[in-house]
Amino acid sequence: MAEAVSTERVAANTNYATAIREALFAGAISFGLFVLLVGLKTDQNIRNELILVQRWGVLAILVLLTMAGRFAYVAYLQPTLAARAAARAKAPAVAVEPSALRKNWTKLAVLGLFLYPVVIVALVGLQGSLKWVDNFGIQILIYVMLAWGLNIVVGLAGLLDLGYVAFYAVGAYSYALLASEFGWSFWILLPAAGMMAAFWGVILGFPVLRLRGDYLAIVTLAFGEIIRLVIINWREVTNGSAGISGIPKVTFFGIFNFDVSSPHYIGKVLGIATSGAYYKIFLYYLILLLAMLTAFVTIRLRRMPVGRAWEALREDEIACRSLGINTTTTKLTAFATGAMFGGFAGSFFAARQGFVSPESFVFLESAIILAIVVLGGMGSLAGIAVAAVVMIGGTEILREMQFLKAVFGDGFTPELYRMLLFGLAMVIVMVWKPRGFVGSREPTAFLHERKAVSASFTKEGHG
Amino acid sequence: MEYTVPMPDPILKVEHLSMKFGGLVAIGDLSFEARRGDITALIGPNGAGKTTVFNCITGFYKPTEGMITMARRDGSAYLLERLPGHEITARARVARTFQNIRLFSGMTLLENLLVAQHNKLMKASGYTILGLVGIGGYRRASAEAIDLAKFWLEKADLIDRADDPAGDLPYGAQRRLEIARAMCTGPELLCLDEPAAGLNPRESHALNALLNDIKDHTGTSILLIEHDMSVVMEISDHVVVLEYGRKISDGDPTSVKSDPKVIAAYLGVEDEEIVEVLTEVGDDRVIEELDAEPDRDHGPPDSASMLAGPVTDTIAHSDDEERVSVMRGASKAERIEEREARDRAAGISGQPDDKRGGGE
Numbered sequence: 001m002a003e004a005v006s007t008e009r010v011a012a013n014t015n016y017a018t019a020i021r022e023a024l025f026a027g028a029i030s031f032g033l034f035v036l037l038v039g040l041k042t043d044q045n046i047r048n049e050l051i052l053v054q055r056w057g058v059l060a061i062l063v064l065l066t067m068a069g070r071f072a073y074v075a076y077l078q079p080t081l082a083a084r085a086a087a088r089a090k091a092p093a094v095a096v097e098p099s100a101l102r103k104n105w106t107k108l109a110v111l112g113l114f115l116y117p118v119v120i121v122a123l124v125g126l127q128g129s130l131k132w133v134d135n136f137g138i139q140i141l142i143y144v145m146l147a148w149g150l151n152i153v154v155g156l157a158g159l160l161d162l163g164y165v166a167f168y169a170v171g172a173y174s175y176a177l178l179a180s181e182f183g184w185s186f187w188i189l190l191p192a193a194g195m196m197a198a199f200w201g202v203i204l205g206f207p208v209l210r211l212r213g214d215y216l217a218i219v220t221l222a223f224g225e226i227i228r229l230v231i232i233n234w235r236e237v238t239n240g241s242a243g244i245s246g247i248p249k250v251t252f253f254g255i256f257n258f259d260v261s262s263p264h265y266i267g268k269v270l271g272i273a274t275s276g277a278y279y280k281i282f283l284y285y286l287i288l289l290l291a292m293l294t295a296f297v298t299i300r301l302r303r304m305p306v307g308r309a310w311e312a313l314r315e316d317e318i319a320c321r322s323l324g325i326n327t328t329t330t331k332l333t334a335f336a337t338g339a340m341f342g343g344f345a346g347s348f349f350a351a352r353q354g355f356v357s358p359e360s361f362v363f364l365e366s367a368i369i370l371a372i373v374v375l376g377g378m379g380s381l382a383g384i385a386v387a388a389v390v391m392i393g394g395t396e397i398l399r400e401m402q403f404l405k406a407v408f409g410d411g412f413t414p415e416l417y418r419m420l421l422f423g424l425a426m427v428i429v430m431v432w433k434p435r436g437f438v439g440s441r442e443p444t445a446f447l448h449e450r451k452a453v454s455a456s457f458t459k460e461g462h463g
Numbered sequence: 464m465e466y467t468v469p470m471p472d473p474i475l476k477v478e479h480l481s482m483k484f485g486g487l488v489a490i491g492d493l494s495f496e497a498r499r500g501d502i503t504a505l506i507g508p509n510g511a512g513k514t515t516v517f518n519c520i521t522g523f524y525k526p527t528e529g530m531i532t533m534a535r536r537d538g539s540a541y542l543l544e545r546l547p548g549h550e551i552t553a554r555a556r557v558a559r560t561f562q563n564i565r566l567f568s569g570m571t572l573l574e575n576l577l578v579a580q581h582n583k584l585m586k587a588s589g590y591t592i593l594g595l596v597g598i599g600g601y602r603r604a605s606a607e608a609i610d611l612a613k614f615w616l617e618k619a620d621l622i623d624r625a626d627d628p629a630g631d632l633p634y635g636a637q638r639r640l641e642i643a644r645a646m647c648t649g650p651e652l653l654c655l656d657e658p659a660a661g662l663n664p665r666e667s668h669a670l671n672a673l674l675n676d677i678k679d680h681t682g683t684s685i686l687l688i689e690h691d692m693s694v695v696m697e698i699s700d701h702v703v704v705l706e707y708g709r710k711i712s713d714g715d716p717t718s719v720k721s722d723p724k725v726i727a728a729y730l731g732v733e734d735e736e737i738v739e740v741l742t743e744v745g746d747d748r749v750i751e752e753l754d755a756e757p758d759r760d761h762g763p764p765d766s767a768s769m770l771a772g773p774v775t776d777t778i779a780h781s782d783d784e785e786r787v788s789v790m791r792g793a794s795k796a797e798r799i800e801e802r803e804a805r806d807r808a809a810g811i812s813g814q815p816d817d818k819r820g821g822g823e
């Protein structure tokens with residue numbers, strides 16, 4: 001007994017010893033890296049001379065942070081991860097049935113989402129709720145919807161699409177142009193924008209879908225850029241890079257609207273005080289319903305023959321063909337369906353911003369949406385929603401972290417570091433869960449019992 | 464085993480089929496027939512072109528020359544080399560399995576069998592649109608599809624594992640599942656590429672039972688590629704032997720077994736000649752090696768990268784080792800032909816190989 005304890009202690013001691021050594025190494029390396037990048041800064045003084053500003057304090061903080069991080073990783077995180085991996089290796093390959101609480105979790109989450117604006121308004125008042133409903137609620141839900149749409153293409157059908165934002169742009173410009181030119185209502189233009197995006201999905205799909213893997217990725221990437229360049233250069237129609245402003249707001253099915261000067265303003269109709277928050281809350285519920293629609297359709301489609309064919313395509317295209325499945329049309333439907341939801345989201349985006357410009361549809365957007373899908377676990381709606389909350393919510397939270405200025409000095413603007421955070425989070429999640437937050441797959445039909453399929457069996461698709 | 468004289472009509476007719484890959488003639492002017500209701504075996508050493516024949520029949524390769532006719536039970540006939548790949552299964556009702564098993568490994572057994580009924584279910588769901596809003600007969604069609612899947616899972620003795628991922632099955636069970644999946648497409652001709660390769664005797668036995676069941680109870684004709692002579696002899700009605708893309712023998716199992724050309728191709732030429740042939744060919748592979756287990760991995764399996772390259776651009780190729788370049792005198796059967804010609808010229812009457820016939 002005593003012996004066992006002592007060997008354990010010895011193991012722990014050596015663990016700390018290696019951790020300290022590793023931390024020193026990491027410190028030395030980070031010092032080497034940062035000494036020129038951070039420790040010294042070139043600047044101009046009043047006489048326009050180039051001078052060196054020395055920032056040893058910041059450098060020390062960075063190096064210490066690195067050392068602490070490395071120490072914590074080697075001393076604590078690594079052993080737990082190893083133990084977890086060992087436990088997982090021992091566990092059976094098929095994931096266990098989720099408990100009843102976890103099954104109802106989605107329902108609770110949806111309920112929570114519906115109550116969210118109410119709770120926020122109750123907590124911080126109508127005016128204070130603006131930021132929370134708009135920046136957090138709506139912003140995150142747009143990305144949830146986009147990621148769920150892209151999930152059909154990438155997660156289910158296994159087609160790597162790097163130009164998804166093109167369909168978002170098509171939807172946004174469809175609404176922006178048609179609404180400001182013809183004054184058509186959002187409720188007509190929403191499906192129209194979806195159709196338009198789906199149509200472009202098919203147009204792109206026809207020539208492209210015979211390509212696979214990297215080639216498909218590159219062509220879709222190019223397509224995204226082409227759409228953006230067309231928008232920039234087709235000035236007569238799209239007003240070029242200046243964008244389109246004054247896009248009409250969404251009305252509540254024509255019963256009342258959110259235009260303060262209009263006689264049908266919600267405040268006048270319902271006899272309540274004027275506030276910009278109504279529109280935001282209305283938009284919140286609108287995008288929530290649109291996202292729910294996306295989820296609902298995805299769940300339904302997965303249980304239909306097309307949805308199964310999409311997943312089969314991801315697993316093995318050749319086997320699909322040998323079973324008489326027309327792989328071209330199957331891919332096209334996946335592309336078109338994904339694009340359609342992108343178009344819906346785009347028209348919502350245009351209505352929410354009141355302004356669209358090509359700036360909003362750069363490749364980075366595609367990359368972020370794809371990152372959310374991959375982080376969440378390809379194919380899993382819940383995982384993707386969590387990933388969107390973490391990624392988009394996380395970058396928004398950075399804006400709130402003004403106290404960081406106290407640490408890094410007044411010139412520090414935390415939101416500039418969102419991409420750094422994004423990358424860091426991705427690396428961490430990919431190390432910790434290579435298949436994303438939810439790697440397992442829910443089968444679409446079962447005979448005896450529904451068992452989740454472990455990620456080790458599913459494939460990502462090759463294009 | 465013996466042919467009865469009123470022969471059933473051919474379900475598949477392959478005429479003058481040639482397939483060239485660059486300079487390599489994988490199949491040269493091959494003609495054979497598979498009769499309805501029979502198990503026809505296609506045998507031959509590694510690299511003989513058997514899988515290539517399958518790939519031509521099932522539309523994965525477009526043959527360089529030749530005609531492949533599939534005659535369906537209802538009297539309609541299809542020229543398979545002209546049909547687009549997926550229609551060969553959907554309309555001409557030819558299903559196949561692969562030498563390197565191709566299951567949807569992340570989907571459950573049941574889902575695998577449901578995917579195989581895709582076309583039927585698509586129609587029933589009004590091409591998704593009706594099914595999505597819940598009108599039309601999709602619900603019933605879906606229940607029927609599950610029943611059919613259950614039927615085949617039972618036949619393949621896999622019903623207990625219906626809700627497990629296909630990738631989790633042992634090798635033999637995966638082979639049976641692939642056959643069950645092919646059967647779920649409702650085929651009239653089932654093409655099996657080395658179904659017994661790599662199976663242990665018990666799994667092999669279960670497989671034979673499944674094949675005989677299919678033959679006896681569904682009326683599906685079977686075209687079978689096989690290495691294992693004992694399996695071929697046991698279950699097939701008709702054997703076609705390939706060597707270097709040429710047909711060297713065709714007939715019922717007993718006659719094929721005693722064909723000297725087959726013996727030469729398969730076992731090497733006997734006695735002093737075997738040494739001669741092998742040194743000449745530079746080929747020391749023996750029959751055991753032909754039975755080697757096919758590799759199971761279809762390329763790098765666990766790549767987490769979406770950008771990992773496409774690994775499925777060649778179809779059902781076991782390994783590089785079976786790449787054989789045809790050189791003069793490589794064909795063992797050809798040597799027998801040559802010798803026969805020589806002997807005839809020398810005036811020797813009769814078959815010099817008589818004593819060897821049927822020896823195996």
Ligand SMILES: Nc1ncnc2c1ncn2[C@@H]1O[C@H](COP(=O)(O)OP(=O)(O)O)[C@@H](O)[C@H]1O
Nearest residue numbers: 484489508509510511512513514515785786787
């Ligand atoms: N796609 C291809 N490209 C080039 N050569 C091929 C291709 N497919 C098959 N071959 C060649 O054709 C020959 C026959 O191969 P295969 O049909 O796989 O033989 P078997 O199935 O009888 O072992 C081999 O020499 C093989 O290398």
Ligand SMILES: [Mg+2]
Nearest residue numbers: 513514515562
């Ligand atoms: Mg082969």
